[in-house]
Amino acid sequence: MQRLTILRIDQFELPIKICNVYGFHNKDLTLADRKWDCPDCNTKHDGDINASINIKKFALDNQNLIGI
Numbered sequence: 001m002q003r004l005t006i007l008r009i010d011q012f013e014l015p016i017k018i019c020n021v022y023g024f025h026n027k028d029l030t031l032a033d034r035k036w037d038c039p040d041c042n043t044k045h046d047g048d049i050n051a052s053i054n055i056k057k058f059a060l061d062n063q064n065l066i067g068i
């Protein structure tokens, strides 16, 4: 039998606009910007991948679990 874990995050979090490395908040980013470079740590982000990493982080933080 498979176990399924559902992680929820607050709908007001903006995972696309936040650098998953150090948490820089890119206020100028729009949803049309699929790729962006973090001006803080120079990481090149793909919007969807960056967002999915952030969603996982937020969800694990909210449940006090240890994640990446």
Ligand SMILES: [Zn+2]
Residues within 6 Å of the ligand: 019, 020, 021, 022, 023, 024, 038, 039, 040, 041, 042, 043
């Ligand atoms: Zn960064």
